[in-house]
Amino acid sequence: MLEEGSTILGKLKLDPKRVVRLIVQYFNGFNPQPVERSMPIEASFSWRLLYRFFLDRNCALRFNNWFRSRLPRNGGQLTLSDAIEVIERKLRQRVQGQETLYLFLGIDEYQKIEKVNAPRKDPNTSLLRELVETIGAFLCSKSSKLVVLPMFAGTDLGVIASGSIANSSYYVTERLPMTLLTLDQVFTFVESNAAFAGLLRHSQICRNLFSLGGVPRWVVEYLLELRSCLQSGVDVVPLDIINEFFLTIWSKYVDSYWNSIETQTLVRLAAVAVSGLTVNPQDTIGGHKWSRLRDSSLCLLIPRESSTVGACDVRVPYTLLANIGSLKMLATKAEQDFATALMDMSEMVDSTMFDLQPWQSWEKFGACFYAVRINALLALGYSTVTLGDLLPGTRMSGETRNISVKLVPSRVFRCAETFGSSTPRLISRLNNRLEKIDWTSNGCIAVNGDGGAGVDIFFALKDAATDNVVVFVDQRKRQFGKFQPSHAANYLGKLSVCPYFLVRGGARLVRGVMNCVSASNLATYVVPHDCFLLSRDETEQFHGTLAYHPACTPVILINSACKTALKTVLQGTGKEVDEAVEEIWRKREEPSGGFSNSEELRSFFKVKRLKVQFDDEYAEFSS
Incomplete structure (x- = not known):
């Protein structure tokens, strides 16, 4: 908050002697005190303000002891106007004349003000609203040449919802959408700043920026660490320094994020973020409201336009997924399978990012994505899902959308065989044909190459109603310009062949064409049964949090x-x-x-x- 105050006041180009920045806290040694229950919130807040201005770090008694033993008997009669007047008199000793003075007043952890339990003027009004209206009345009175600039900060936006303070006549509340930075935005920021010139020539720096998940503060702090090395006269930042600075930021910020809540809740949070499912902000996960996790900066909740009212997609920093992938011991086997799928993503795709181009990893990323999606749903307790839930955002018929399949723990298998009528039940591992696996019954997500023509992703699940095999084949197409109905029909037609041994057993073939390259013109196209299509317009809804990944859109x-x-x-x-x-x-x-x-x-x-x-x-x- 002090940084925000410095930024705001700096834009006014004021004389530093005329500016004071102060934060009144309600935590970390400044928790609500018993004596505050006997006085109005205006009085107790004013005493807190005076203590922070005059006595904090300048008094033998800590806040709680001073508040308990030193307040006068008539302390409940103190007003905010009186407190501001005393502060102004002190500040006037440092300046000449009657120039305007400025007080940036931060009120931190505002959601804890209710725990003060002070007597209320109106039993139907929250203490927070009462305090805000008191400050608002002072500002409107213009009774002082000390300009107070208040800012409230906290981690529970629910207390400023309609019915609490949002209807006050002194302000308008508006929730601003928050997003994580895309990697393209991060790189553009680096490139546009001369102080960071040349940093993106290091593939490891690019990977580290990617690993920080688009969280602005983490990214900026890492860049500032690297800049300090460049300013010391070093032309090229050594690799050990690059990684040392990255670990410094990781320890300072990411570990704090990781330790802010129980590991099992974080695992479930990550699973929801890649599952394709939506949540309601008022629902709970691990005993925590989704709205509380959002307000605590553990995730973002993005309203899904095409879904029911209140349904939100969950977004988390990619950092969380990478962290979970490195865990060796989790509470359940399903959670461990989820972590294993994330680790496979890290080893098969992330480890070579920025050495290889994103399009060279598109198919491998796609295979890893299916394994992550399926295992995430299993970790959340789903044993069967409809194709509409497994493949959200894709275009498909209503009949196809309602097909239910049984989920099994899945893992990527890089195979030597192509997909077609002659594909055998047992396929061999790429570069090791002696190792074979039955891809129809072992949770195998097969991918038969690294990119380019002839590369397919294919896997099999059981139909929940008939127990017959449902074969999925995903072919990635780089169709530039508009993705037209003629393109879709042509691509789907070429995918109509199912392995003979499965046809004899009554298997169902579900064909998919993924084109994350271009916008589509498919609004009027009737997708055939047992088919699905994905264009660039729907890629974020389909991939969820993993839409952040560079290999998700290879263009x-x-x-x-x-x-x-x-x-x-x-x-x-x-x-x-x-x-x-x-x-x-x-x-x-x-x-x-x-x-x-x-x-x-x-x-x-x-x-x-x-x-x-x-x-x-x-x-x-x-x-």
Whole structure:
């Protein structure tokens, strides 16, 4: 809060001698005291204000002892106006004349004010509202040349909901949407600040920024640590220093986040965030209201537009998922299977991020995602789900949406075989054909390559009603421009072949085409039964928290991507690529905007005499 006060007052360009910043707390040694129950909230708050201004760190008695033994008998008669007047007299001793003075007044942990249990003016009004109205009345009176700038901070927004203080005449309350930073936003921030120049050339720094999950403070603090090394005269930050600074931030912030609540609740929180399920803010998890977890900055709750009123998607920092993946001992086998799936994601995908390009990991990420999704649902107690719940956000028929399947603990298996009519029941591990597995009954999420043509993800579950095998095949398509009905029909048609040995047993084939590259034009397209489609428009709802992952959307948006991303589709010397990227940015800032297609970009390079080659296989120009 002091940082916020400094920021706000700094923008006013005031003389520091005229500015005082002060926080009145209701925790950490300043908890509600018994004597406060005998006086109005205005009086007890005013005494707290005077103690913080005059006596804190300047008194032999701690707050609780002073409050118990030193308050006068008529202490309940103190008013906020009296307290402010005394503070102003003290401040006037430091300045000449009658210049305006400023007091930034922070009230921290406002939700604990109710625990003061002071007598109320109105039994139907909360103590918080009474205090806010007292401060508001003082501000409106303009009775002092000391300008008070109050800010309330806390971790329970429920106490400022309608019926508590939101109807006060002194203010309007509005909940501002909060988000985690995307990795593209993080990289753009780094690139736009000269103090961090060159940091993104280190793949380990990129991985560390990715691991911090888009939490702004964690990201900024890590960058400031790295900057301190650059300012010491070092041209290149050594790898051991890069990791040392990362561990410093992890210990300071991430460990605190991790220790803020029980491990089992955190595991369930993470499972919900990747399960595709929605929650109601007033429901509970592990004895905690979802709204309380949100207000404590443990998660974000994002209202889902297409769902029932009050239904929210849960978002958590990717850091939480990575932490859970490293756990070796959890309460249940289902939770351990969930952690194992997250560890597989880390080892198969995350470990090579920024050494490989995101599109090179798209299929592996997709396979890992299915294992994480299924195991998350099992960890939450679901043994059967409908395809609508397993694959939220995808386009499918109502009949397909209502198919129920039995879930089994799942793990990724990188196989040597392709998917088709001749696919055998036993498939062999890639690079070790002696190791084989029955992919239809062992929770195997098979993927037969690292990327490119002919790579499929396939797995099998049992139909909850008939016990017949339901085979899922997911094929990833990079269709640029609009994803049209003709494209969807063509791709689905090519996936219509099921392995012969399963056809004879009455298996059901569910075909999926995933195109996270481009926007769709499928509003009127009737998806055939036993099929599902995903375009870029629905990818966040489908992937949930994992939509943050770079490998989730393997495409470079030329007209909006950060500089680091643009460099991945350009070939040339380091200097040539840097020059080309700067020219692209300058062109994007012009009134005419960016580029409409590959030919236009290549022509632009030719006019500017830029000696770079443009690889457009993973480049997209639509907004």
